[in-house]
Amino acid sequence: MKTKMIVLLIAAALTVAAALEPLRAADAPGNGTGDSSAAMSAAYGKRWNPAEQARIEADIRANRMAAAVLRLPSVKPGTDVTVEQLSHDFLLGANCFLFGDLKNPEKDKRYAETFGTLFNAVTVPFYWRTLEPEQGKPRYTADSPYEYRRPPTDPVVAYMESRGVNINGHAIIYGMRRWAHPTWMPEDRKAMEPLFEKHVKELAERYAGRVQRWDVVNESIDQANRGFMPDDYTFKTFVWADKYFPSTVRFNSNDNKPT
Known part of the structure; x- marks a missing residue:
């Protein structure tokens, strides 16, 4: 029996999302309302809304994700396998x-x-x-x-x-x-x-x-x-x-x- 695993590779999104976790303590604004330091203009803040975020997420899935099949013949069926993305070609x-x-x-x-x-x-x-x-x-x-x-x-x-x-x-x-x-x-x-x-x-x-x-x-x-x-x-x-x-x-x- 062959073990197959489907891995979603997100060129930039996975890396960025993971990297943002340790930065949460900085209370970086997620939208214009939370921007207490006024780093963003009011017009920019209005653009950063749930609908815009949903569009970004949809575009990431449509344009930056691909399916990959990894065959691991030496791994027994039922074994938990962890795959960690270490790098990618998209430079940010x-x-x-x-x-x-x-x-x-x-x-x-x-x-x-x-x-x-x-x-x-x-x-x-x-x-x-x-x-x-x-x-x-x-x-x-x-x-x-x-x-x-x-x-x-x-x-x-x-x-x-x-x-x-x-x-x-x-x-x-x-x-x-x-x-x-x-x-x-x-x-x-x-x-x-x-x-x-x-x-x-x-x-x-x-x-x-x-x-x-x-x-x-x-x-x-x-x-x-x-x-x-x-x-x-x-x-x-x-x-x-x-x-x-x-x-x-x-x-x-x-x-x-x-x-």
């Missing part, structure tokens, strides 16, 4: 810009623990301006000088690895001078170019096989209004990334519409 994530920076050990712990429970993906800040504020002295290690919303990258990457979280590095090159370029960057296109390539190479060498995705360039579509950059830097940065990073790394280009 957030940035971790305040990692370790909530000024409260319990809050820092809860913040960190959302990655690997609620979230299976993370965006780690690699903004060059604060990653290497002093030339030749990058802020990789835990003992690096403090920068608000820019935690040292080594301990963050190590923690996310330990939790099995898919990591996105944001961003290697960003043309917005206010957020991206180190203040020591020369005002010379030709002099900047080898520094850009060196930066790409260093990140590739340090995080090879550890960061699965990189935003190679960020918001390059409106560069004329953003600052001085090397000629054709978007194309060149992708060429350098392709040269130095492992072939398994996925490259992204984050862009927005010019304003």
Whole structure:
């Protein structure tokens, strides 16, 4: 007699639902009425109602669930079998810009623990301006000088690895001078170019096989209004990334519409 078991696999819903349980103590609002901190607008609160929740649940069942048959020939009939979903291909994530920076050990712990429970993906800040504020002295290690919303990258990457979280590095090159370029960057296109390539190479060498995705360039579509950059830097940065990073790394280009 063959033992068959039907398992419903919910790509994101099972993971999210399970992860929300330890967060109940935070009294997160389930609707607009319970939102005492006014985090949601009144209009948004009205949308979050039983009918909308029912629609979401129906769509999850229609679009994110599938039936699977597991045959377990070595298991005797009548045996209780437990199946635990450990991972899935649907990436649900957030940035971790305040990692370790909530000024409260319990809050820092809860913040960190959302990655690997609620979230299976993370965006780690690699903004060059604060990653290497002093030339030749990058802020990789835990003992690096403090920068608000820019935690040292080594301990963050190590923690996310330990939790099995898919990591996105944001961003290697960003043309917005206010957020991206180190203040020591020369005002010379030709002099900047080898520094850009060196930066790409260093990140590739340090995080090879550890960061699965990189935003190679960020918001390059409106560069004329953003600052001085090397000629054709978007194309060149992708060429350098392709040269130095492992072939398994996925490259992204984050862009927005010019304003």
